Amino acid sequence: MAEQDELQSEQLEAGDEAGGGDELRGEAVRPVSFEELHWSQVWQLPVLLLGIGMFVLGVWLVLPADVKHDFDGKLKSAREYLHANNLDAAAQTLADLNPVLFNSDQGTAAHEAEYWYIAADLNYLQNAGDRMIQTQTIQENNKQILKYYDDAVGLGAELGPQAIKRYAETLIALGRMDQVRSVIDQLKDDHMTRQEIFKRLVAHEFDRRWVTDGKGLVSLIAEYSEMLEHLGKADRVVEDVWLTDMRAALMLEAGDGEAALDFLLKRIQRLNGRASDRQLAGLTVKLARAYELEGELESAKRYYQLVQQHIERDDDLNADIYTGLGRIALAGSDPQGVQQAQAYFATVVKEYPLGIQSPYVGALLGAADCEARLGEFASSVEHFRQAAQMLSEQARPGDRRRDEMLDVVQSHIRFASENKEYEQALEYLKLLRPLYGKDLPARVLLSFATTHEKIGEQAAAKAAAIDPRETGDASVARVASFKRRNKEGVIHFGTAGDYYLEHARAVTIGDNAGHGESLWKSAENYDRANKWEDAVDVYAEFVKTRESDPRRVRAMNHLGRALFTLGQYKPAIEKFSEVVRDHPRTIEAYEARVMLAKAYEKEGEVEKALRGLEQVVVDDPVVTPDSKQYREALIELGRMYYKQIGKDDGAAEQAIETLTKGVERYGSDDEGGVLRFMLADAYRKSIPAIDQELSRKLTNKQHLELNAERSQRLKKAQEYFHQAKTDLESRPEGTLTPLEQMYLRNSYFYKADCAYDQQHFPLAIELYEEAARKWEHDPSSMVALVQIVNARCELGQFQEAKLAHDQAIWQLSRIPEEAFNQPGLPMTRQHWEDWLRWSSELNLFKMNSKKGNVMPVSQ
Known part of the structure; x- marks a missing residue:
C-alpha cells in the first residue's frame, strides 16, 4: 500500500x-x-x-454596539442650565445633542419638539438685551426664535405662558403687530399672560412714540387700562401709576402743559392714599414740569423742591429735579441765574449719568447753554458734543430731544452771527452733524450756507483792507497774507454755494420762495468762488425753473458771463443775444451788450462787437454817461478800437475820440492809467498815416498843417504816456496785472519814441537812458540802447554813438534770443533796421587823433 x-x-x-x-x-x-x-x-x-x-x-x-441614548436626560440638563441662567452650558449641551438626535432612530418627535423649544428659549435669552435694536443681525435672530418655537409647536409641543410671552415679544420686536394681537386673542382665559403681553406691546409703542403720531398709542393705553379689572388693589395701583406717568409724559412731550396739569392734578388726587410716596413723587415731578411749560415757574420750583425733600439723595429722580431747577434758573437770563443753573446741571452731569433715558442729555445741553452764555466757548462746545454723540448713538429716529438740541444750538449760532463771530457760529453748527448725518434739516443747511458765506465775506473784506494796490505795502509778507485771505474767501464761497444748492433741493416743494432764494445764492457764491462749471449749471437751472422770478433776466446774464469765462463763446452769445432781444430796455440788456461785444470779438466778429457797443454809448435815451453800463460800454469800445489800429484805417481816429471821452470821465478811477496809455498809443500809432500823407505831393499850406498836426499828436502822446506812467507807478509794486505791467514798461519807451519822432534827440537820449536804467534786466532795454545809438548818430556824436553801440552789443549778448519773441515788446523792425544801418556806417569811421573826433572816411 x-x-x-x-x-x-x-x-x-x-x-x-x-x-x-x-x-x-x-x-x-x-x-x-x-x-x-x-x-x-x-x-x-x-x-x-x-x-x-x-x-x-x-x-x-x-462593529458599533446599538447604544441606547438618554435624550430625555440631556434635554432635561439643557433646560436646567437655562433655569440656572448658565447659557453657555445650555448651548454646549444642545450642540452636542444635535448630531445624535437628528441622526438616530431613537429620537422621537417629542424629543425634537423639546429640542427646538429649548433652542428658542436659549436664543431669546442670549439676545434679550438687544432684541429691540433695528439691525439686520438682531432681526434675523428674532426671526430664528420664532422659527424654533414654530418648529416645536409643529412637532407637538405646547408653549407655556413664559414662552408665549417671549414669542409675542419677539413678534413686537419685528413689528408684526397683527400677529401679536392674534396671540393675545388666543389667551382669553389666561388674563395674566394676556395682560403682560399687552403691557409689553404698549411699552414698545411708547418707545416708538418719536416716529408715530401718538394716536395709536393713546388707544392702546386706553385698551390696556380696561384689561386691569382682574388685578388686586396693590397690582392695580402699580399699573395705574404706570399708565398715568405714560400719559402725562406724552402730554409734556407734546408741549401741552395745560392738559398735563389738568390730568395730573386729578390723577394724583385719585391715587393719593393708594400709591406709595415714591410713586407719587414721580408724578409730582411731572406736575412740576407741566407748571414749568405753562410759565408758572414759582409753582414748578415749589413742587420740584417739595419732592426733593421727601426722597433720598441717591434717588435717580433727583436728576429730573435738578435739571428742572436748572431750566427755571436759566429762564431769568441774568448772570446770577445762569451761574445757578450751571451748578444744577453740573450736579446732574457729575452725579447722575444715567444715560439716554434719563435727564442726563438735557443736563448736558443745559450746561452747554450756560457755558455759552457765560462766554466759556470751549467747555460749551465739549458738552454740546457729548450730548450730540449720545443722541446720535442711542436716540431713536424722531427723538424730539434732537430738535431740542437744535433749538439751543441755533440760538447760540444766531447770537454769534449777530456779533459777527462767524467762525464760532460754524463750530456750533458742526456739532449738529452727528445728530442727522447726511440728512440735515433744511434750516441747518441754510445756517451752514449763510455762515460760510459770511466767513467768505469777512475774508474778502480783510483781503481788501490789506490789498497792496490800495495800501501801498507790497512786501512779501503782505502780498502772501493778501493771497491767503483771498483763497480763504474763495473756499468758503464755494462751500456756501454747495449748501445753498442742497437747501434749494430740500425745500423745492414746500417753500417756493426759499427755493428760488437759495438757488440764486448758490449760483452767486459759485461765481464768487470762480467755480464756473457749477455756476453755469445752477444759473441754467434758475433760468429754466424760475420763469416768474424777477431775477431771471439777470441770471441769464450771469449764465452768459460764466460761459464766456469758460471759453464757451457761442453759447454765451446765444444767452446775451436772448437778453438783448427779449428784454431790450432793461439794465441787463445794456450789460449784455458789453459782454456780447466781447464774445463776438473772441469769435472774430469785430464789426458786430463794435456796432453793439456804439448803440449803448451813442444817443441812448435810457443809459446815461453816469451809469455803470455806459461806462463799461465806452471803455470796452475804446479798447476794441485801439486793438483795431493797423487793421482798420479809421480805427486810430475812433480810438482817440472814444478814449478821450473815457479819460475825461473816468481818468481818476482805477482804469485811468490803462485808458491814458491806450489814448497815448492811439495818438502815436496815428503818426504813420500822417507820414504817408506827407509823402504825397502837397501844397505848402497842407504840408505845414500836417506837420503841425503830427507834432501836436506826438506831444499829446508824450504827455499821456507820462500820465499813464505816473498813474501806474502810483500803484504798489507787485499789484499790477500783467497787462498793466506791460503798459507801464512801454510807457517809458514810447514816451522817448515820441521825442525821437519829433527829432528832439537830446530829450530822447535822456528818456531812453531813464528807461534803460529802469528796465535794465528786461529785453526791452535793448530798445533804449539801440535808440541812443541812433539818436547820437542823428546828432553827429559818433564817438558817443560808438560807446553806446558797444554797450548795446554787450547787452544783446546777455539776453536769450527767444526773449525777443514775447508779446508787447516795444522794439519794432524799424529799431533793428536803424541800428543795423548806423552799425554799418560806424564800422567805417576812424579816429582823427589830431582833432580828437571821429570823421567819416571817404570811399
Whole structure:
C-alpha cells in the first residue's frame, strides 16, 4: 500500500512538471476520492476555515454596539442650565445633542419638539438685551426664535405662558403687530399672560412714540387700562401709576402743559392714599414740569423742591429735579441765574449719568447753554458734543430731544452771527452733524450756507483792507497774507454755494420762495468762488425753473458771463443775444451788450462787437454817461478800437475820440492809467498815416498843417504816456496785472519814441537812458540802447554813438534770443533796421587823433 501511494504521488508530480502530462500522453486522469487522499495532502483546509472564522469574529467585534441614548436626560440638563441662567452650558449641551438626535432612530418627535423649544428659549435669552435694536443681525435672530418655537409647536409641543410671552415679544420686536394681537386673542382665559403681553406691546409703542403720531398709542393705553379689572388693589395701583406717568409724559412731550396739569392734578388726587410716596413723587415731578411749560415757574420750583425733600439723595429722580431747577434758573437770563443753573446741571452731569433715558442729555445741553452764555466757548462746545454723540448713538429716529438740541444750538449760532463771530457760529453748527448725518434739516443747511458765506465775506473784506494796490505795502509778507485771505474767501464761497444748492433741493416743494432764494445764492457764491462749471449749471437751472422770478433776466446774464469765462463763446452769445432781444430796455440788456461785444470779438466778429457797443454809448435815451453800463460800454469800445489800429484805417481816429471821452470821465478811477496809455498809443500809432500823407505831393499850406498836426499828436502822446506812467507807478509794486505791467514798461519807451519822432534827440537820449536804467534786466532795454545809438548818430556824436553801440552789443549778448519773441515788446523792425544801418556806417569811421573826433572816411 505504501508503495502504491508513493507511485501515485510520483505520477502526480510528474504530471505537474510536464504541465498537463496526461494530455500530452493522450491518457485520461482518474479522479481520486476523498477516502483515497492521505491527511498530509489536506491539512491546509482546517487552517483556512479557522482563519475565516477569526476574521468574521474580528469584524463583528469592531462593529458599533446599538447604544441606547438618554435624550430625555440631556434635554432635561439643557433646560436646567437655562433655569440656572448658565447659557453657555445650555448651548454646549444642545450642540452636542444635535448630531445624535437628528441622526438616530431613537429620537422621537417629542424629543425634537423639546429640542427646538429649548433652542428658542436659549436664543431669546442670549439676545434679550438687544432684541429691540433695528439691525439686520438682531432681526434675523428674532426671526430664528420664532422659527424654533414654530418648529416645536409643529412637532407637538405646547408653549407655556413664559414662552408665549417671549414669542409675542419677539413678534413686537419685528413689528408684526397683527400677529401679536392674534396671540393675545388666543389667551382669553389666561388674563395674566394676556395682560403682560399687552403691557409689553404698549411699552414698545411708547418707545416708538418719536416716529408715530401718538394716536395709536393713546388707544392702546386706553385698551390696556380696561384689561386691569382682574388685578388686586396693590397690582392695580402699580399699573395705574404706570399708565398715568405714560400719559402725562406724552402730554409734556407734546408741549401741552395745560392738559398735563389738568390730568395730573386729578390723577394724583385719585391715587393719593393708594400709591406709595415714591410713586407719587414721580408724578409730582411731572406736575412740576407741566407748571414749568405753562410759565408758572414759582409753582414748578415749589413742587420740584417739595419732592426733593421727601426722597433720598441717591434717588435717580433727583436728576429730573435738578435739571428742572436748572431750566427755571436759566429762564431769568441774568448772570446770577445762569451761574445757578450751571451748578444744577453740573450736579446732574457729575452725579447722575444715567444715560439716554434719563435727564442726563438735557443736563448736558443745559450746561452747554450756560457755558455759552457765560462766554466759556470751549467747555460749551465739549458738552454740546457729548450730548450730540449720545443722541446720535442711542436716540431713536424722531427723538424730539434732537430738535431740542437744535433749538439751543441755533440760538447760540444766531447770537454769534449777530456779533459777527462767524467762525464760532460754524463750530456750533458742526456739532449738529452727528445728530442727522447726511440728512440735515433744511434750516441747518441754510445756517451752514449763510455762515460760510459770511466767513467768505469777512475774508474778502480783510483781503481788501490789506490789498497792496490800495495800501501801498507790497512786501512779501503782505502780498502772501493778501493771497491767503483771498483763497480763504474763495473756499468758503464755494462751500456756501454747495449748501445753498442742497437747501434749494430740500425745500423745492414746500417753500417756493426759499427755493428760488437759495438757488440764486448758490449760483452767486459759485461765481464768487470762480467755480464756473457749477455756476453755469445752477444759473441754467434758475433760468429754466424760475420763469416768474424777477431775477431771471439777470441770471441769464450771469449764465452768459460764466460761459464766456469758460471759453464757451457761442453759447454765451446765444444767452446775451436772448437778453438783448427779449428784454431790450432793461439794465441787463445794456450789460449784455458789453459782454456780447466781447464774445463776438473772441469769435472774430469785430464789426458786430463794435456796432453793439456804439448803440449803448451813442444817443441812448435810457443809459446815461453816469451809469455803470455806459461806462463799461465806452471803455470796452475804446479798447476794441485801439486793438483795431493797423487793421482798420479809421480805427486810430475812433480810438482817440472814444478814449478821450473815457479819460475825461473816468481818468481818476482805477482804469485811468490803462485808458491814458491806450489814448497815448492811439495818438502815436496815428503818426504813420500822417507820414504817408506827407509823402504825397502837397501844397505848402497842407504840408505845414500836417506837420503841425503830427507834432501836436506826438506831444499829446508824450504827455499821456507820462500820465499813464505816473498813474501806474502810483500803484504798489507787485499789484499790477500783467497787462498793466506791460503798459507801464512801454510807457517809458514810447514816451522817448515820441521825442525821437519829433527829432528832439537830446530829450530822447535822456528818456531812453531813464528807461534803460529802469528796465535794465528786461529785453526791452535793448530798445533804449539801440535808440541812443541812433539818436547820437542823428546828432553827429559818433564817438558817443560808438560807446553806446558797444554797450548795446554787450547787452544783446546777455539776453536769450527767444526773449525777443514775447508779446508787447516795444522794439519794432524799424529799431533793428536803424541800428543795423548806423552799425554799418560806424564800422567805417576812424579816429582823427589830431582833432580828437571821429570823421567819416571817404570811399
